Amino acid sequence: MTRNKINISILIAIIFLGILLFIINLLVGSVAIPFTDLFDVLCGKKSNPTVATIVLDYRLPQAVTAIYAGAALSVAGLLMQTLFRNPLADPSMLGISSGAGLGVAIIILMTGVLGGSALSTMGIWSNLGVSLAAFAGATLVLMLILGFSSRVRNMTTLIIIGLMISYLAGSMTDIMKFFSMKEDIHAFVIWGMGSYSAVGTSKLMFFSTSITLGLFASLFMSKNLNILLLGDLYADNLGLNVKRNSIFIILISGYLTAIVTAYCGPIAFLGLAIPHMTRFIFKTSDHRILVPTVMLIGMIVSLLCNIIARMPGLEGNLPINAVTAFIGAPVVIWVILRKR
Amino acid sequence: MEVLKVKDLHIGYRDKAILPPINVSLNEGNLIALIGPNGAGKSTLFKTLTAYIKPVSGSIELMGKELSSYSAKEKAMLIGLVLTERPDDMFLKVYDVVSSGRCPYTNFFGKIEKDDENIIQESLEIVGINQLKDRYFNTLSDGEKQKVMIAKTLAQDTPIIFMDEPTAFIDYPSKIELFSLMKMLTKERNKTIIFSSHDLELLLRYTDDIWLISKGKQLISAKKDDLIGNDILKEYFNLKEDIKI
Amino acid sequence: MKKIILILFSAIYMMSSCDVVSKKSDISENTNDALNLVSYAENFEIYPLEIGYKLVIKYLSSQNEYYLLSDTVSIPNNLTDKTIIRTPVKSAVAFSSTQWSVFQKLGEIDKVKGILESNYTKNEDILELVARGKITDVGMSTNVNAEKLINLHPDLILYTPYSGVDFSHLGRLSGATMLSFPDYLESHPLGRAEWMKVVGLLCGKEEVTNKWFDDIVRRYESLSDKCSKIEDKPTVFSDLPFENQWYVPGGKSYIAKIFADAGGDYIWKDNESTGSLHIDAESVLLKAQQADFWRVINSYDTPFTYERLEKENELYPLFKAFEEKQLLVCDVRETGYFEKSQYEPDILLADFIYHFHPELLTNEWENYTPKYFKRLVK
Numbered sequence: 001m002t003r004n005k006i007n008i009s010i011l012i013a014i015i016f017l018g019i020l021l022f023i024i025n026l027l028v029g030s031v032a033i034p035f036t037d038l039f040d041v042l043c044g045k046k047s048n049p050t051v052a053t054i055v056l057d058y059r060l061p062q063a064v065t066a067i068y069a070g071a072a073l074s075v076a077g078l079l080m081q082t083l084f085r086n087p088l089a090d091p092s093m094l095g096i097s098s099g100a101g102l103g104v105a106i107i108i109l110m111t112g113v114l115g116g117s118a119l120s121t122m123g124i125w126s127n128l129g130v131s132l133a134a135f136a137g138a139t140l141v142l143m144l145i146l147g148f149s150s151r152v153r154n155m156t157t158l159i160i161i162g163l164m165i166s167y168l169a170g171s172m173t174d175i176m177k178f179f180s181m182k183e184d185i186h187a188f189v190i191w192g193m194g195s196y197s198a199v200g201t202s203k204l205m206f207f208s209t210s211i212t213l214g215l216f217a218s219l220f221m222s223k224n225l226n227i228l229l230l231g232d233l234y235a236d237n238l239g240l241n242v243k244r245n246s247i248f249i250i251l252i253s254g255y256l257t258a259i260v261t262a263y264c265g266p267i268a269f270l271g272l273a274i275p276h277m278t279r280f281i282f283k284t285s286d287h288r289i290l291v292p293t294v295m296l297i298g299m300i301v302s303l304l305c306n307i308i309a310r311m312p313g314l315e316g317n318l319p320i321n322a323v324t325a326f327i328g329a330p331v332v333i334w335v336i337l338r339k340r
Numbered sequence: 341m342e343v344l345k346v347k348d349l350h351i352g353y354r355d356k357a358i359l360p361p362i363n364v365s366l367n368e369g370n371l372i373a374l375i376g377p378n379g380a381g382k383s384t385l386f387k388t389l390t391a392y393i394k395p396v397s398g399s400i401e402l403m404g405k406e407l408s409s410y411s412a413k414e415k416a417m418l419i420g421l422v423l424t425e426r427p428d429d430m431f432l433k434v435y436d437v438v439s440s441g442r443c444p445y446t447n448f449f450g451k452i453e454k455d456d457e458n459i460i461q462e463s464l465e466i467v468g469i470n471q472l473k474d475r476y477f478n479t480l481s482d483g484e485k486q487k488v489m490i491a492k493t494l495a496q497d498t499p500i501i502f503m504d505e506p507t508a509f510i511d512y513p514s515k516i517e518l519f520s521l522m523k524m525l526t527k528e529r530n531k532t533i534i535f536s537s538h539d540l541e542l543l544l545r546y547t548d549d550i551w552l553i554s555k556g557k558q559l560i561s562a563k564k565d566d567l568i569g570n571d572i573l574k575e576y577f578n579l580k581e582d583i584k585i
Numbered sequence: 586m587k588k589i590i591l592i593l594f595s596a597i598y599m600m601s602s603c604d605v606v607s608k609k610s611d612i613s614e615n616t617n618d619a620l621n622l623v624s625y626a627e628n629f630e631i632y633p634l635e636i637g638y639k640l641v642i643k644y645l646s647s648q649n650e651y652y653l654l655s656d657t658v659s660i661p662n663n664l665t666d667k668t669i670i671r672t673p674v675k676s677a678v679a680f681s682s683t684q685w686s687v688f689q690k691l692g693e694i695d696k697v698k699g700i701l702e703s704n705y706t707k708n709e710d711i712l713e714l715v716a717r718g719k720i721t722d723v724g725m726s727t728n729v730n731a732e733k734l735i736n737l738h739p740d741l742i743l744y745t746p747y748s749g750v751d752f753s754h755l756g757r758l759s760g761a762t763m764l765s766f767p768d769y770l771e772s773h774p775l776g777r778a779e780w781m782k783v784v785g786l787l788c789g790k791e792e793v794t795n796k797w798f799d800d801i802v803r804r805y806e807s808l809s810d811k812c813s814k815i816e817d818k819p820t821v822f823s824d825l826p827f828e829n830q831w832y833v834p835g836g837k838s839y840i841a842k843i844f845a846d847a848g849g850d851y852i853w854k855d856n857e858s859t860g861s862l863h864i865d866a867e868s869v870l871l872k873a874q875q876a877d878f879w880r881v882i883n884s885y886d887t888p889f890t891y892e893r894l895e896k897e898n899e900l901y902p903l904f905k906a907f908e909e910k911q912l913l914v915c916d917v918r919e920t921g922y923f924e925k926s927q928y929e930p931d932i933l934l935a936d937f938i939y940h941f942h943p944e945l946l947t948n949e950w951e952n953y954t955p956k957y958f959k960r961l962v963k
Binding site: 003 | 390412413417419420423426428430432436437443444446448450474492496
């Protein structure tokens, strides 16, 4: 019972930390904005229009994107780890991120090669084009994985298949890059670094709604995820349709990853590290607690990464991918060592 | 009351039967041991009887109704299962494992109501692991883990329980404890328990009926007393030496 | 003739109205090709209007139109929904050095408030302006720092468009007009140089850039005319591998055109690409081993020597041009190659003629010493 009390105190502390990090996100950036100015902007008082633009049109959508992306990737990672009962499972491992990358490579590089219809000429469609291509690539890999999952009972085999699909998509991407003009690789480089600023106010509504749907769906999976912890045979005996359930979990997880990857690029390690961090913080395997807390911790770490990426001292923004890997990789190593 | 009635059952994988047709029936409150060498088809028989895999042919009647006509949830309320495989998760608590037995009865979010809580508590007490309930499952001994899995199955509140080699990997005192627990569950709680085991000496002491299974042979259901003092076991399993019971 | 009639007509009209400056009536547009003031560049067009210019920028299949109006005239009714750029531009952000270098050359660098990748330039005046905070570095083309850019309040952002990269949000956030500047797509050296006219227009100094450009064309064409009759053409190839990958200019590229115009025989001249080609080392060896000249760009801080290059890649000594010390090296740091050479195609051409056919540099080119590409002696 004391554990519950501890968890509630941790939860409250974490929520406060989250609010603090959100405010720091609005406060920190290349352009120094005093706290009083930020306060004025947030209260809707008359203020310097530049400050208002930077805070409301640039930093705010970026912070909100960070929150949604962090929650989505972390939950996707949790679902995969429970489904595969493998601490190293995450959606990128199943090749979903690589699939998205291949989609982007195809649309960017092919349109470049074909000329005539280059993406950036499509105005608003160009970013949407990249997102759609990433989503299509991710969905394609997802479908492949689902196809295999109905044939393959063994989860480890499925992970190996996922890894191989991942390599395949990666090598196809490299081949496409090889045959492209130097100038066309530009967009791919930008996409590959990952960024929370690409969503922007205009697409934020769609982005957040799609992710919210996926997050809701994952909340409904809590009970089934708990049963899955016992193993497939026990789960089946307890009345769970294991195969159908696996498909749902892969779908939700893949859907969340595909959306985030489409808009923000392949963001590594959040999906892998956050579920481990959450389990260690709350010392539980109960998904009724884990699913919402993983979302919360995911949001917070994502906000933290975004702050680090935009530290005023660092001229120009660091790619978000570098920061998430820097924070995520040691966490994963620590978890694996502690597990022994 | 007849709990289980198996008629002309062929078990196997992908339409390939591995044993001659099986015909057995069971009344409630019985403790049945399934014995036979590894690879004879014990696992396949268990998986078929618990509806994890489909029979090649034949019928399995459970509580007077064809097994395949039950929904997944109904089956979960009829058949409990204890396996040799154990959940492996760092932060899974004993209470979490036992309460998962309530899964077929709880709502969409798995909310534990007062009734569920009572049954979970009772199950923990029957098995005698109440003091372990806040421990992490992974930190328990094999014998304790086995008890937790049995408590989970009791919480599932099913008339029939299948146990796959429940006495494997545990020490002798624990084995005796386990056999008397199974005996008590069948006699006092009216459960029907079918378990597989290699502990011949002990199981002969506690069980009611024994099912003999061997590669390619007809499954035989025998009364314990019939086995004592004759050569049925020796003949069935093609043994060279006599078995002294 | 049409133009004169238009001017006459508008003059009459102006006389009849009381206030000349607040003239709000429609103006006529004529985008007849004959009126296009651009002769070599393929990706932009300039049309004179009664009260300014219409600038059309093409990038692959898209086309953007900008109306450049002096800030003293009011916007005519029929242009209110068009993209208007007020000239001379007061504050601009220039993504590419080929953009800000023209501002600099025109003495208008104070209009440039932000640039990208200042760490790549060796231009000391620019570096000093960056150090003094007169120019802000707003990041890299792959990672533009939107906050710094918004904070500069530019009127105009000159950007280099790339396939699949959308910069439009920067315009939305900063309120600046986005002007696409795909100068790198021009495959004719004079076409690339002609982009100076765009900056000239923006600065209200179109006469200056027109004059510069006409001089460049005259010099370039007189030089290339001389070379066109040459029979004996030395073979030439270009570029060092980058991380063991050989990227060489395509056969229809800007570099290939300069080689040809300088009376050189570019070994990949039959290739149809206007961009860069990715070629494996074996094919490079096969085709380029016996080439007479090797054009190389040195972007490093230290000068090249044959000894140093040999240490870098043991394939180099296999090339005839390397063994015979016929490397034509451009020191980027010393020459400002990337920002300046685009606007001096005549000089670039003369550089190669100096090496290929020195006897052809006569008259005004007597005693010419190469500016960008010098033969590496040791």
